[in-house]
Amino acid sequence: MVIAFVNHKGGVGKTTTVAHTGYALAMSGKRVLVIDCDAQANLSAHFGIRSAESLYSIFKNPSAALPIVNIPVHSLHTKTSGTGNVGTLDILPSHRSLENAESEFTSLDGREYLLAEIIERTHLHDHYDAILLDCPPSLGLMTTNALTAARYAIIVMQTEFFALDGIAALYDKVNALKKRINKRLYIAGVLATMHDKRKALHKQILIAIQTEFHDTIFESVIRNSVAFAESSAVGKTIFQYQPGSPAVRDYEAFAKELLQKGIVGEKA
Numbered sequence: 357m358v359i360a361f362v363n364h365k366g367g368v369g370k371t372t373t374v375a376h377t378g379y380a381l382a383m384s385g386k387r388v389l390v391i392d393c394d395a396q397a398n399l400s401a402h403f404g405i406r407s408a409e410s411l412y413s414i415f416k417n418p419s420a421a422l423p424i425v426n427i428p429v430h431s432l433h434t435k436t437s438g439t440g441n442v443g444t445l446d447i448l449p450s451h452r453s454l455e456n457a458e459s460e461f462t463s464l465d466g467r468e469y470l471l472a473e474i475i476e477r478t479h480l481h482d483h484y485d486a487i488l489l490d491c492p493p494s495l496g497l498m499t500t501n502a503l504t505a506a507r508y509a510i511i512v513m514q515t516e517f518f519a520l521d522g523i524a525a526l527y528d529k530v531n532a533l534k535k536r537i538n539k540r541l542y543i544a545g546v547l548a549t550m551h552d553k554r555k556a557l558h559k560q561i562l563i564a565i566q567t568e569f570h571d572t573i574f575e576s577v578i579r580n581s582v583a584f585a586e587s588s589a590v591g592k593t594i595f596q597y598q599p600g601s602p603a604v605r606d607y608e609a610f611a612k613e614l615l616q617k618g619i620v621g622e623k624a
Contacts, residue, residue: 357507386443392410408453410450411448413451429445
């Protein structure tokens with residue numbers, strides 16, 4: 357199942373969510389591939405990967421082997437991973453050269469299908485239970501490619517002031533693309549992130565988000581934690597860096613919710 361994590365704003369926890377959701381799903385026994393679709397390559401850096409062999413390399417040479425890197429995963433023996441049947445977590449990294457894609461492929465027929473064609477050609481659906489796409493903070497070519505390849509879109513939204521700003525435009529983008537290109541695309545829901553329950557404003561914003569998206573918001577809420585930035589700085593997930601953190605339980609709960617709702621586990 358291909359899932360695109362989107363928001364046209366930066367700093368909302370998209371990359372953190374893809375990294376940790378992927379890790380949590382792998383701990384539960386799933387075979388997971390995360391694809392870094394952002395030229396900033398923050399997801400790749402999150403796992404300590406800095407390589408010129410990247411998604412852009414495949415766009416330039418579609419017949420080349422995918423430069424997929426394996427990320428070691430270890431069970432924490434919690435409710436989500438209690439069986440000990442640890443799966444796999446792989447990453448298809450990005451590189452700053454991906455910045456060239458917007459201008460380089462702008463006149464290319466079928467430019468929206470570059471990523472979808474790679475996934476189909478290499479039969480990635482047969483090798484993974486979940487393919488998670490980390491989209492850039494824009495509604496440009498790479499986000500369009502991710503939404504064209506995806507079955508589900510998950511909107512990542514922080515519980516901060518102006519959180520709801522521009523979300524209507526994002527919904528319009530997804531729905532327009534669904535109508536024009538990918539009729540199988542479905543908005544799976546909104547995930548609230550970077551939440552500090554001690555702050556009254558955060559509580560108010562969370563209530564506003566829950567009211568606005570009551571039928572599509574995930575029950576899981578990801579709390580804010582300094583451990584996210586600390587773990588990213590050393591090229592690790594919070595599962596590896598601070599396994600006892602309450603934020604670990606948040607992403608385990610979110611992964612479990614994806615499994616319970618059948619968003620992960622279905623055929624593509």
